[in-house]
Amino acid sequence: MCEAYVSDIYEYLHNMEVHRRPIADYIEKVQKDVGINMRGVLIDWLVEVTEEYKLLSHTLYLIVSYIDRFLSTKVLNRKRLQLLGVSSMLIAARITIVAQEDYELSSYMQLEFLGYYLAELSLLEYGCLKFLPSMVAASVIFLSRFTLKPRAHPWSCYKLSGYKPSDLKECVQILHDLQSGRRAGNLVAVREKYKQHKVCVTLL
Known part of the structure; x- marks a missing residue:
């Protein structure tokens, strides 16, 4: 990496994480039917699914980011929470690469x-x-x-x-x-x- 651009890259990444972060208390302020435990159970299940399909850990982070950012802006019925999880996984999987099985x-x-x-x-x-x-x-x-x-x-x-x-x-x-x-x-x-x-x- 060219040293001349390192500080600019870090500044850009720090700005991006601030602007793209979810609301820290969206379950209390936005959601009416989705609780903290439901979020935990959904992510726990998605860990199993991403492991089963041998997706990279990077994919899991993207999935959770998509879920939290969506729930920060849209009220969701609990019956559609798993659908949100699967949809987030499909989008994230398109961006990342399937992991190699053997290492x-x-x-x-x-x-x-x-x-x-x-x-x-x-x-x-x-x-x-x-x-x-x-x-x-x-x-x-x-x-x-x-x-x-x-x-x-x-x-x-x-x-x-x-x-x-x-x-x-x-x-x-x-x-x-x-x-x-x-x-x-x-x-x-x-x-x-x-x-x-x-x-x-x-x-x-």
Whole structure:
């Protein structure tokens, strides 16, 4: 990447995440028939479906983004919630590529898998909508590094992310609660997905 454009690209991406984010409390302010638990169950099911069809994790993030952004602007009957989920999946799948079935663990870092695991857990948590995606991503990296190397310096990406450790405290705590099962413990699709022997990071 040409260094001359790096700062412009980051500025553009930060502006985009602000303008395209869903309303953080849309279930309370917009929806009348859809609750927080229903959202969690829908996303939990979509994790299973995307895993079954071997879609990339990027697809799952797009699906959830489409769902939350739609529900931020349109009132939906609960009977049509699954239809919204499937429609969002079909649109997202057109944009992303079907993942390859076979891979070797040696080609992936444990840190990367743990990061994917924590990021997917965050999709289940309605409370994470109040954080910008870049803050969730920075918190995922922070917690992943701390989990694997607790004695190492916890943070060295401030220059790129723009977030200090103190900025991430609340988000990291929520992610840690998800990691330990204190939140969304009844939604098991992500945990089951990452219990597979090739990517087992659920015990970390």
